[in-house]
């Protein structure tokens with residue numbers, strides 16, 4: 001089956017240094033979507049990607065999305081591209097994102113975050129290496145290896161790469177819905193490479209994601225930041241109110257304290273209960289990727305369920321608060337607390353928001369503070385669960401066996417890719433998540449990396465998947 005694959009694999013190996021160089025160039029562009037001052041870099045990254053695609057002979061265009069919600073800031077463009085237009089071939093739509101999370105060397109990075117550093121043990125450190133520049137470039141590299149090996153590309157490839165995924169995919173839903181019957185009209189299936197293996201050895205195919213509702217709690221009082229020696233004890237402090245509210249949202253064991261949240265969660269079925277034991281995941285691997293043994297649960301089943309099919313609430317930070325080294329005796333005048341809830345079936349965005357607003361307002365009222373409080377959702381994306389019983393998954397499973405020599409685990413993911421559900425609903429086609437990186441990659445964290453082995457074998461996997469897609473019979 002898929003006889004040309006050996007030639008393709010040999011070409012990927014031969015081109016591996018230039019594929020790493022392509023990733024180095026991409027990592028060097030600090031395309032941080034959450035930081036407005038970096039917006040020109042995000043835009044530059046979109047242009048760089050479109051140019052790389054054009055050099056490979058793809059037709060690529062930059063689609064503007066208008067202004068960022070509630071601001072005067074232009075959103076970065078979406079890169080839409082097509083490679084191949086043969087009516088006798090299947091058409092696969094792939095999605096990825098070219099924006100990254102913020103990163104500063106001072107956060108504790110071993111290396112400069114925006115300089116790809118390849119270590120002797122094969123770790124390729126750099127912001128965006130695994131999330132999601134490595135996987136996005138995987139598709140481009142697969143095209144190039146086919147061309148250089150003189151092997152016919154097995155499918156038509158449609159590509160949609162956005163620059164706001166790490167900030168709620170602002171504006172993308174509208175574009176996907178508008179293009180469903182136009183640019184994406186001949187899509188037969190969708191593939192997204194933007195998540196991770198559960199461990200470091202066994203690859204996986206993913207059929208579910210949690211959603212994410214992201215909240216701000218704004219508290220203000222004094223007209224300006226104050227000297228705590230002069231005003232401490234005389235003014236009510238926004239920060240004091242905020243930490244009391246934030247501290248009331250969730251307990252030490254992750255139990256969400258907001259009424260009406262866990263009540264929405266779908267009950268565990270008997271069939272589902274048996275699923276977890278067969279997944280290759282150990283608490284030791286979790287400790288390795290966590291960098292500590294501070295887990296809430298001691299066993300695999302409860303841990304996987306907590307990640308995949310239960311909601312969680314995380315407190316992320318406080319805008320406006322003193323957070324530097326040393327000791328600053330300031331009373332901040334206005335602080336914004338940030339937290340999010342990862343949502344699961346059958347939670348609803350609006351119902352969850354109502355529960356959060358009511359709870360936060362009640363807690364604030366009980367504080368009897370004279371300060372002003374505002375709570376609102378900054379962005380919300382829905383959870384997604386699909387059926388892995390589809391030729392799209394069958395092709396990916398065969399490709400995994402061919403490249404990695406083992407069957408993949410079928411997993412769900414604790415993270416969120418807000419547009420997955422939009423693609424499924426807008427195109428009416430099956431969506432598959434086919435990860436490249438592993439559990440120790442540290443996406444969103446310091447020292448984010450992609451192992452060279454996962455990058456190079458991952459490029460082989462993406463190409464092999466497309467060959468098996470071309471061979472797979474209709475369901």
Ligand SMILES: C[C@H](N)C(=O)N[C@@H](Cc1c[nH]cn1)C(=O)O
Pocket residue numbers: 131132165166167168194195212214381414415416417418443
């Ligand atoms: C799984 C994916 N690589 C990812 O990191 N997604 C982000 C997206 C996001 C940001 N805000 C809300 N969702 C994530 O899961 O945090």
Ligand SMILES: [Zn+2]
Pocket residue numbers: 101131166443444
């Ligand atoms: Zn991310």
Ligand SMILES: [Zn+2]
Pocket residue numbers: 097131132165194
């Ligand atoms: Zn991502």
